[in-house]
Amino acid sequence: MxxxxxxxxxxxxxxxxxxxxxxxxxxxxxxxxxxxxxxxxxxxxxxxxxxxxxxxxxxxxxxxxxxxxxxxxxxxxxxxxxxxxxxxxxxxxxxxxxxxxxxxxxxxxxxxxxxxxxxxxxxxxxxxxxxxxxxxxxxxxxxxxxxxxxxxxxxxxxxxxxxxxxGLDFLRGIGRPSSNQQPEPFTPTQPETYPLAGAENPRLKMEVKKHNIVAFAQELDGEFVVLEGSLARGEWIDLKHNYRHLYKQLCDEGVLVDDGNGFKTFVRDYGFTSPSPAAAVVAGRAANGRFDWKIEATGQSYADWQDQQVSAAAAQSEEMEPT
Incomplete structure (x- = not known):
């Protein structure tokens, strides 16, 4: 710990x-x-x-x-x-x-x-x-x-x-899921990652079945991190939504690259502020990430899983209170 x-x-x-x-x-x-x-x-x-x-x-x-x-x-x-x-x-x-x-x-x-x-x-x-x-x-x-x-x-x-x-986040690393590996000190040639894994940080999955898009994510170190290798839509289609600027920026920065099959691929882990911008970039349109992201192991929505965790914590707290 x-x-x-x-x-x-x-x-x-x-x-x-x-x-x-x-x-x-x-x-x-x-x-x-x-x-x-x-x-x-x-x-x-x-x-x-x-x-x-x-x-x-x-x-x-x-x-x-x-x-x-x-x-x-x-x-x-x-x-x-x-x-x-x-x-x-x-x-x-x-x-x-x-x-x-x-x-x-x-x-x-x-x-x-x-x-x-x-x-x-x-x-x-x-x-x-x-x-x-x-x-x-x-x-x-x-x-x-x-x-x-x-x-x-x-x-x-x-x-x-x-x-x-x-409030100055520009030097902070992005967590990477690993149950055994210990964090390594920063070297100029490779960004530092902070491994976090386990029941408190389950792997999440999002599918856009109509377009055969599959992406994976995990909440790490206070961020919603879409994992390297995840797919995203090949173009942004919702021209009225502000997340189109984020999608374009990730393409311009080389975080999202063409995979040759009409999709974009995350070439490295990328941390978002919350599940919804992450879901929007994957889908290429506005999306509600709290419901579009599912717990990979159970299929439960991220929103329901969070509610379950809060309820369990509250119940445990009540049990520990002195009578």
Whole structure:
């Protein structure tokens, strides 16, 4: 069983949409995040005068449904953020709406450390495919001693743990069902997966029998993951539904590719926010995923299975209550 972790959040100005700091118990890292509208306050914080990694996050002006992200490093993050805040024609970046800064409480991060960390993070973000990167190709920095590289790999894993808590999901891996395999550490050449399986995460099946389409999925790590090898309709047919943009994006990104028989195939596992967009992409039209996805072993709808799980948990809770 995975152990829990404690993350301490602090609302600097008392507002949920203002400046926020985050720390993990027994980790020397320190995270500061806030909206661009709070930049004048953020750059006055002592963290911004340290060496660190920062993320600029915003909406892609070209219409990509994923967030647009820039990953950078600096010895003086405040100065760099002021440069990024300039109008684009003066060398700034216009797209970003939120900034996240990661430094170290003991101030032992050096320029070499953050360059190496920046390279790892750019590679990881690209491999996960959850965002569109504003960076170019990551430079490979190999000048660090072996022990320092190990420290930075651990440091990156803590960043990947805390950022999703702050609503920044672009570094998070996608779970892969496996009952025996243990999770492997991230390497730049292969995205990390988190194995989850068992009765709590049954495999699901969806069929569009008229078109001989079969797809499989599993709810993993808080996402609804359609599994590699699943089929989808060869084209989107419901022109009025907004999920057509998601279908097109998955085709453009190479997640869905032609299989040569008139269908699309998922060439890798892909995590959706809920069952319905996953079902819509498979069917090529609007769909109610809670009923279209079935438990593979029993044929029970996902909606009925969820209701059964909730009822069973409630009954168990009542039995445990003292009389």
């Amino acid at each position: 995975t152990q829990g972790r404690s993350i301490r959040l602090f609302l600097v100005d008392g507002a949920p949409n203002g400046l926020l700091t985050a720390e993990i118990m027994n980790w020397t890292g320190h995270v500061l995040t806030g909206p661009r509208s709070k930049l004048s306050e953020l750059v006055q914080r002592p963290e911004c005068g340290r060496t660190g990694i920062y993320f600029l996050v915003g909406t892609d002006p070209d219409g990509d449904l994923r967030p647009l992200v820039y990953i950078g490093e600096s010895d003086d993050v405040a100065t760099r953020l002021k440069q990024h805040n300039r109008p684009e024609e003066k060398g700034g970046k216009d797209f970003w709406e939120k900034v996240c800064l990661v430094t170290r409480k003991d101030q032992n991060l050096t320029k070499a450390h953050v360059k190496f960390l920046e390279s790892l993070l750019i590679q990881n973000a690209g491999a996960m495919g959850r965002c569109k990167l504003s960076n170019g190709t990551a430079h490979e920095y190999i000048g660090l001693p072996e022990s320092d590289r190990a420290d930075m790999a651990f440091f990156m894993e803590q960043i990947r743990t805390v950022l999703p808590v702050l």
